[in-house]
Amino acid sequence: MSENKIRNEIHVFINGAEHRISGEKAFLPLAQYLRYHSSLPGTKVVCAEGDCGACTVLSAKLENNTWSEFQAINSCIAPMYLFDMGSLVTVEGLSEQENLSEVQNKMREFHGGQCGYCTPGMVCSLSSLAEKSACSGKAITEKKARNFLTGNLCRCTGYEPILAAATNLDLSKWKSLSDKYLTDSQKNQFRPLASDSLMIEAGAKKFTAPANFQVATEQKSKSPQTRLVAGATDLGVLHNKGKAFMDDVMSLHKITDTNEIKMTADGVWVGARVTLTALENFLEDKLPELSRLLRIFASPQIKNQATLVGNVMNGSPIGDSIPALLALDAEVHLQSTKGLRKVALPKFYKAYKVFDVTADEIATGILIPVPGPEWKSKFFKVSLRKDLDISAVTFAALLKVDGNTISDARIAMGGVGPTVVRLSEIESAMKGQAFSEDTFARMGEKVRTLIKPISDLRATDEYRLKVAENLFKKCHIELQQEMTACP
Ligand SMILES: Cc1cc2nc3c(=O)[nH]c(=O)nc-3n(C[C@H](O)[C@H](O)[C@H](O)COP(=O)(O)OP(=O)(O)OC[C@H]3O[C@@H](n4cnc5c(N)ncnc54)[C@H](O)[C@@H]3O)c2cc1C
Ligand code: FES
Numbered sequence: 001m002s003e004n005k006i007r008n009e010i011h012v013f014i015n016g017a018e019h020r021i022s023g024e025k026a027f028l029p030l031a032q033y034l035r036y037h038s039s040l041p042g043t044k045v046v047c048a049e050g051d052c053g054a055c056t057v058l059s060a061k062l063e064n065n066t067w068s069e070f071q072a073i074n075s076c077i078a079p080m081y082l083f084d085m086g087s088l089v090t091v092e093g094l095s096e097q098e099n100l101s102e103v104q105n106k107m108r109e110f111h112g113g114q115c116g117y118c119t120p121g122m123v124c125s126l127s128s129l130a131e132k133s134a135c136s137g138k139a140i141t142e143k144k145a146r147n148f149l150t151g152n153l154c155r156c157t158g159y160e161p162i163l164a165a166a167t168n169l170d171l172s173k174w175k176s177l178s179d180k181y182l183t184d185s186q187k188n189q190f191r192p193l194a195s196d197s198l199m200i201e202a203g204a205k206k207f208t209a210p211a212n213f214q215v216a217t218e219q220k221s222k223s224p225q226t227r228l229v230a231g232a233t234d235l236g237v238l239h240n241k242g243k244a245f246m247d248d249v250m251s252l253h254k255i256t257d258t259n260e261i262k263m264t265a266d267g268v269w270v271g272a273r274v275t276l277t278a279l280e281n282f283l284e285d286k287l288p289e290l291s292r293l294l295r296i297f298a299s300p301q302i303k304n305q306a307t308l309v310g311n312v313m314n315g316s317p318i319g320d321s322i323p324a325l326l327a328l329d330a331e332v333h334l335q336s337t338k339g340l341r342k343v344a345l346p347k348f349y350k351a352y353k354v355f356d357v358t359a360d361e362i363a364t365g366i367l368i369p370v371p372g373p374e375w376k377s378k379f380f381k382v383s384l385r386k387d388l389d390i391s392a393v394t395f396a397a398l399l400k401v402d403g404n405t406i407s408d409a410r411i412a413m414g415g416v417g418p419t420v421v422r423l424s425e426i427e428s429a430m431k432g433q434a435f436s437e438d439t440f441a442r443m444g445e446k447v448r449t450l451i452k453p454i455s456d457l458r459a460t461d462e463y464r465l466k467v468a469e470n471l472f473k474k475c476h477i478e479l480q481q482e483m484t485a486c487p
């Protein structure tokens with residue numbers, strides 16, 4: 001298989017105007033490109049780490065000749081080169097000449113801004129909510145508004161006026177951004193570029209986006225130091241902090257298969273570019289406990305960019321998806337010129353940030369087996385605050401309960417050592433035991449002897465030991481309630 005055409009510039013619409021971006025500018029964080037090279041300074045940068053939402057803009061992509069919906073993303077950490085064949089809307093693109101949009105009007109009317117620094121980001125997040133709600137015809141509740149604003153910090157207003165603005169939106173006055181910015185003529189303009197691959201160079205910097213896996217693996221084999229980038233929500237932060245540089249990177253976003261999420265005979269297949277938002281939605285009825293866990297993962301802006309593969313390959317001991325994936329016996333698929341290797345996740349993590357992957361391998365996706373109805377599952381994340389926080393301890397349990405006896409168990413925990421761990425000693429000890437408060441209390445005591453958490457900024461070792469112990473009790477209480485609840 002050979003490459004069709006290699007392009008050295010990205011094509012993207014920003015507020016409806018086409019931009020062709022090459023060289024050094026293609027490597028800038030999107031926010032910097034907007035502010036310093038597009039005369040669009042409405043987008044603000046405060047933390048430059050994806051944490052505050054001041055830099056929120058709206059992003060849609062053309063995939064398989066279909067526009068995705070507009071979603072809020074953090075522009076401070078996302079490199080420009082990821083937006084080829086995309087359409088972006090900034091706060092400047094929301095109003096019509098002198099007329100503010102319905103969201104902007106309500107923010108003004110309800111005094112939703114004071115110093116105003118967070119306001120463009122708030123307005124963009126609320127615009128994604130208005131766009132979605134107007135399309136689905138569903139009213140905006142306060143709960144929904146809070147969920148959409150999880151990734152936006154305001155230091156002045158106390159949030160009440162912003163929530164009032166959100167819940168008082170008159171959706172009949174909302175002018176669809178998709179109608180305005182995702183047009184057939186733009187689609188037609190992009191169509192001839194769809195099968196192109198990308199190679200952009202600027203001095204020592206190099207970005208490639210091959211159009212198929214064969215070329216991707218050949219390139220990775222020739223230059224194993226090339227780093228894969230997915231949503232850049234880990235890499236972009238490290239880059240901004242000067243801890244890791246994204247100077248020689250490859251993205252799989254031009255390979256259409258990588259966006260695929262589907263149910264197969266062996267479980268849910270999650271391609272390397274599938275975002276956590278897409279996964280959360282897809283799993284709602286297939287693996288509801290995992291979907292529920294993803295609700296408290298990061299913020300909408302992060303989940304709209306971040307991938308499951310990125311979380312797995314970043315391999316943090318407090319990566320939120322990893323304990324659940326270990327307990328579910330998920331496997332990562334690794335492709336190189338030598339072929340495909342499938343590695344069960346419980347065997348993938350060897351030591352702190354040491355994985356069973358070779359320098360020439362690319363992760364193509366994750367396969368998550370779906371347990372039968374006889375398995376009960378509980379996945380927990382414990383952090384200092386519920387939303388947009390890094391975990392102190394994570395917990396995943398899959399239990400098969402026959403009558404009142406635990407006939408099989410799979411338990412994994414994160415934040416309790418240098419890697420996420422499967423607790424095989426607990427699993428063996430649980431098998432054959434009664435499904436009772438006493439069994440879970442004993443397992444909680446036992447786990448304290450098996451894990452060696454550290455003290456850090458987020459928690460002391462003793463706190464983590466206590467939480468680990470208590471999570472067994474919580475698991476019992478919640479499962480007991482579910483098992484005795486009326487259908
Ligand atoms: C504000 C904020 C909040 C966050 N909250 C959470 C949270 O609640 N829970 C949590 O677990 N994480 C959180 N994260 C971390 C991050 O969002 C996740 O780890 C995310 O899943 C990373 O996905 P990504 O696609 O952005 O990965 P990237 O940053 O693109 O890549 C991450 C790693 O994976 C590698 N990689 C990517 N694709 C491939 C591939 N195909 N083959 C081989 N290697 C590959 C990259 O080289 C890199 O080492 C947060 C980050 C931020 C900035
Ligand atoms: S500037 Fe804070 S999230 Fe981007």
Ligand code: FES
Pocket residue numbers: 112113114115116117118119153154155156157
């Ligand atoms: S209005 Fe000042 S930070 Fe929100």
